């Protein structure tokens with residue numbers, strides 16, 4: 754008898770560290786976008802600058818700095834360990850599109866929080882919950898802060914579009930194509 758051919762081929766998984774950092778990033782982004790939109794709506798549109806608005810801004814700054822630290826760790830991990838080979842069922846254009854999407858997301862995950870941090874340094878508005886002040890990373894300049902926040906907003910909207918594409922593609926692979934693209938990133942318990 755030759756070697757068994759009945760076992761399905763093993764799925765090339767992302768390493769556990771990569772999977773943990775990936776879902777942690779998503780969990781923080783799910784909080785970060787609505788907080789960013791709601792705090793600016795309260796502060797700038799409704800012009801309500803009370804304790805709640807301030808706490809929302811502080812939360813947004815804190816979560817944003819956490820995302821920046823996590824993405825730097827992710828990039829270091831990715832450069833050190835690489836990623837599993839592409840899912841074999843992907844067509845050439847799908848491989849190119851997914852790589853562009855992933856590296857574009859990495860780029861925005863660094864530049865969006867960095868722009869927010871530069872903005873609060875220029876404004877300056879470095880306070881966190883009235884108990885801690887972040888170190889400034891740019892010279893105070895109110896006019897420059899307005900431009901930086903506009904860049905922060907536009908890039909955050911670009912990131913939202915890329916995340917929508919990323920999530921849409923992952924669900925399409927999992928539910929319609931029924932291939933292993935999403936399984937590569939899932940915890941063991943949720944894999945089929």
Ligand code: HEM
Pocket residue numbers: 785786789790793797813814815816817818820821862865866867868869870872873902903905906909910912
């Ligand atoms: C991936 C991380 C981040 C995302 C996705 C994000 C997203 C957003 C969004 C959607 C808004 C609302 C923009 C608008 O509609 O006007 C916003 C505003 C803002 N963000 Fe972030 N942000 C991130 C990180 C940060 C960081 C690290 C800081 C500072 C440490 C920061 C500081 C601010 C400030 C101060 C505003 C208000 C700007 C203004 O008043 O015009 N953000 N952010």
